[in-house]
């Protein structure tokens with residue numbers, strides 16, 4: 488990745504470190520991530536306040552092999568990148584269009600995101616699949632376009648309730664991975680973050696149980712072993728998303744194959760979001 492010259496995530500331990508913050512021994516080498524997907528929320532002033540509060544608080548965290556990513560609405564990406572210059576978080580976009588430039592009114596390209604030091608971009612979110620009819624093929628193009636410009640896709644996958652009830656959730660998720668990501672050469676695939684977000688858990692207050700999350704994450708990792716190799720699978724960060732909050736984060740994150748979270752509603756309040764970060 489391009490070195491944006493921003494804060495390092497391997498900060499020295501500070502004497503006033505809060506107890507139990509990220510001291511858990513992590514035998515996995517893969518990076519742990521908590522990402523906030525703000526969706527279509529916040530005015531400019533509210534966004535500025537939230538960014539600043541999180542930036543200030545993160546100064547007290549030891550983020551060892553751990554990354555915090557904030558994904559505000561596109562209008563606030565420039566401000567987020569400015570704040571991030573002096574802070575320990577990275578900036579992610581919520582969407583992009585898979586072309587470098589051109590006559591695509593209203594769209595934003597990976598080239599533009601890169602010019603604002605945006606390092607991550609969510610793709611495949613169920614809300615975009617549902618409300619904007621985004622297809623596997625279109626998401627494949629987005630992944631390619633982002634990787635061409637050194638931006639990590641955060642690729643969301645997950646089943647709707649009827650698919651889980653029909654016991655087809657594994658097939659649904661496997662197809663999402665196969666059709667939009669598994670064309671990538673291994674070196675490109677290694678730059679992708681995966682987020683398992685069961686659609687029935689998003690914004691409902693009903694999170695997947697830690698067991699359900701672990702089961703699907705292990706399944707996803709196994710698919711990566713079969714498509715690529717063990718090492719690639721072992722190093723891929725797989726996040727859980729869907730009604731993850733300060734109360735349930737620690738148990739979800741304690742699962743072997745759950746490497747952090749993609750947080751919606753609970754990322755809009757600094758205190759709760761930071762509690763989730765400290766649950767890693």
Ligand code: 13P
Pocket residue numbers: 524612684688689690691692728729730731749750751752753
């Ligand atoms: P909630 O955390 O609000 O359920 O949203 C999850 C999500 O969609 C994150 O991308």
